Amino acid sequence: MDSETPFDSEDLAELAYLHAPIGLVVTENRVIRDCNFAFAQMFGYGRDGLRDQLFARLYPSESEFANIRDRGVDQLRETNSYWDERIMARRDGTLFWCRVRGHSFTPEDPLARAVWSFADLSRIRPYIPLTRREREIVSLLAEGDTSKEIAIALDISHRTVEVYRAKLLKKFGVSNTSALLNCLAGVYQDHIVGRD
Incomplete structure (x- = not known):
């Protein structure tokens, strides 16, 4: 039996990011640059299917993305921390509640480079169809x-x-x-x- 574990042969930070039990995504100007396995699975994609895609594809509609896209920018600029709960769309079109938390690497321009966590709230808050x-x-x-x-x-x-x-x-x-x-x-x- 080989005594080497993934912890011995790989970068721990990369392992933690890829296998974190919550969805993580790194963005630049609302474009997904990378995401972990939990994030991709939550939305029904492979990681490669989300890289370099606009975040708008994960919303129920373009108008809903437009409605929420700038929410939190001022708070990120002031405190470099933001969270809310919103309805998102899976690849198959099903909608679900999601808790979103964000941190910007560029507080002067909060959405230029940021990291976000996404938690699927389906088990505690089923989606009820709303217009x-x-x-x-x-x-x-x-x-x-x-x-x-x-x-x-x-x-x-x-x-x-x-x-x-x-x-x-x-x-x-x-x-x-x-x-x-x-x-x-x-x-x-x-x-x-x-x-x-």
Whole structure:
């Protein structure tokens, strides 16, 4: 039996990166330069299928990528740390919740070079089909925005935001925004409807 282990013959940093139990990806200006096995598997690709690809391909639509792509840039510039939870798309088109954390190597231009971790939240937060507009509104509610602030951000009327908000409360079977956000955070799993 050979006494040499992978730890003896390979770079430990490379081993840790490639085999980390969470998805890791290195980006330059929103282009995937490299990713580990967990990241590629999470999205249903091989590593080679993601290298040098635009991050937009991992979102439900181009418009959703455009909606979220600049979120966190100011925070990265100020603190060099960012995280959120968002809906992403696998290669086969299925959607899932993902926790994203980022660190920039170039804080003055945060997206020029960065490293990100991605955790699949499917086991604790099943995806519930929402329209793109519902996802936008939920995302802004989670940031603490009021209906008026959401209306301004999305260039829609305050009343339209209230209608969407009421539909979301009904869809999740809750009576207020706090309970809605708790459902989306996986706190009250009994209120989360599984996918058909």
